[in-house]
Amino acid sequence: MDDIVTQEHNRNCAHSASHKQASHPLDALTADEILAVSAAIRAHPDFGEDVCFETIELKEPPKSDVRAFKSGDGLNRQARAAVFRTGGIGVWRMTVSIDDGTVADVEHLPDARPMIQLEEFMVIEEMVKTHPDFIAACERRGITDMSLVCVDPWSAGNFNIPGEEGRHLCHTFVWVRAREFDNLYAHPVEGLNGVVDIKTGEVIRIDDYGVSPIPQAEHNYESQFQPRTRDHLKPINVVQPDGVSFSLTGRQISWHDWSLVIGFNSRESLTLHDIRFADRPVVYRASLAEMVVPYGSPRNGHFRKSVFDVGEYGIGKLVNSLELGCDCLGAIQYLDVDLNDMHGNIFHISKAICIHEEDQGILWKHTDFRTERVEVRRARRLVISSIATVGNYEYAMYWYFYLDGTMEFEMKATGVLNTVAGEPGVPDKFATEVAPGVFAQIHQHVFCCRLDMAVDGDDNSVVECNTHAVPAGDDNPYGNAFYQEETVLKTEKAAARNISPKHQRFWKFVNPNKTNYLGQPVSYKLEPSHCVTPFMAPDSPSGRRAAFTYTHLWVTDFDPEERYPAGEYMNHSDGTDGLPCFISDDSSVENTDIVAWHTFGLHHQPRPEDFPVQPCISSGFKLVPSGFFDRNPCLDLPSQANAASCNANAVKD
Secondary structure, three states: OHHHHHHHHHHHOOOOOOOOOOOOOOOOOOHHHHHHHHHHHHHOOOOOOOOEEEEEEEOOOOHHHHHHOOOOOOOOOEEEEEEEOOOOOOEEEEEEEOOOOOEEEEEEEOOOOOOOOHHHHHHHHHHHHOOHHHHHHHHHOOOOOHHHEEEEEEEOOOOOOOOOOOOOEEEEEEEEOOOOOOOHHHOEEOOEEEEEEOOOOEEEEEEEOOOOOOOOOOOOOOHHHOOOOOOOOOOOOOOOOOOOOEEEEOOEEEEOOEEEEEEEEOOOEEEEEEEEEOOEEEEEEEEEEEEEEEEOOOOOOHHHOEEEHHHHHOHHHHEOOOOEOOOEOOOOEEEEEEEEOOOOOEEEEEEEEEEEEEEEEEEEEEEEOOOOEEEEEEEEEEEEEEEEEEOOEEEEEEEEEEOOOOEEEEEEEEEOOOEEEOOOOOOEOOEEEEEOOEEEEOEEEEEEEEEEEOOOOOEEEEEEEEEEEOOOEOOEOOOOOEEEEEEEEOEOOOOOEOOOHHHOOEEEEEEEEEEOOOOOEEEEEEEEOOOOOOOOOOOOHHHHHOHHHHOOEEEEEOOOOOOOOOOOOOOOOOOOOOHHHHOOOOOEOOOEEEEEEEEEEEEEOOOHHHOOOEEEEEEEEEEEEOOOOOOOOOOOOOOOOOOOOOOOOOOOO
């Protein structure tokens, strides 16, 4: 299989590289650094030329080193690397000194599986499509042109199915195009799944649950297939005649009072570091650390659909090269990224990160009706974004920074629904009919962001805020009284919490050692606005692996090795690693260096309007200053009217 993968890689992967030098300790690895790391590992006597590379990423230096860094200081850079061999199970992880090529801290994990690699996607498809049992199954369904068959590789989970023990598996689903460029997801081939051993290059079985009719009608979304396009919408142009208000030094960005370092890796995609407002630290590191998409159908092979798109695929390698004026609007600054491919070479993605500013309506306004004086200020935000395509779905990730000190994460899900075939007009308990005979199963998209909090310093606490109604009585004679109660969550287990809409619950991250001018501890509050309830049984195979989804807030004592909420090696995991394990010692999280993990997401009951391509649906959260400032920090914004605005003159006689 290694030779096939190599050939596929040579056909599909770009090899250009940006040879820029790192200028900050938290800059992502450069192309030269990645190549130096892969060369050092190949030269190591325990590895050699047959080694394959899962990830090569920056090993982030201690916080004290980062904060002591000054521009012009030398950088002693290290990398984390995880490698494997195609012929056997197991992963080796290690630390590599970039300066001298030293490989250290080598640890072999014999039962771990690497992520499914980008180079393996099309190889897996070809293996299934050329298998005699699969070809025969297609013929029973009237499919004879195998060039139109499309096989999507899905992670296989861990279900203790006989014959799958000790393997590195991929489970596949099938669709067929009617013709070139046709939307394949309009024609699901139901009840046909190939199970592939990635390591041995073997199709271990073809699961055929019986022939179902394949929907034949085409449902295409590309412009070439549309009978007409609307012509009544006038252009909206974002014009910044004096240029943008942000500046970049390497990957360090400054905008308004905000400053931060933009990072990137193959697993998490965007990472943000040393986030400050007016040089006051707010968050030391922020990232999307995991996402899982569980589907609700127990039928045929669909029970296996519970894919961890971060931990089992790595969304960093799946990000789009963005297009000017399409994915982002206005005056755009793009950043390229360099990652490692499976062979330790450079996988270059141009325009992987978009940076721009957006108008955001009114920031604040007041009309004094006595004096008839009006004061209004407009809001804007800095946007740092990236978009990844994971099979049929697109995930558009946006980090927003506002003038008032608020920061926000938004995830927009779009793309094409994962479809199955059914009998037209016959309801399916677990799915919605989105086109005649085409169904989309109920599912969820559950995300977890890791937030290494640093509100005015590293030593923080977490406070839960609940609103209560006062019982009617002497203390509440008119029945209108309600108040907020605050509780310090002192240990990791005590801080594992869920939302409570009836209490308008939120959480604050406070620095008990710093106060505002009112004598209150400075803080930022987490506004949880898109939490979901998981419906997988907690003790089910998929539920055990996604244990983090059952809790909306986790807080842990900082540990640089606790990086992923479902564990580091997710492929075929058994659920014994991750956040429940991290909090098992119930460490103190009071007035110490803490990490918050916020779980949120989308509960998606598909609708016909989501097909053949899905309009964006959003989820996310905000971090909002709460006593971090003494007053509104935007009083000094200038009072300006936008010179480019004009009367529309749209009224006609």
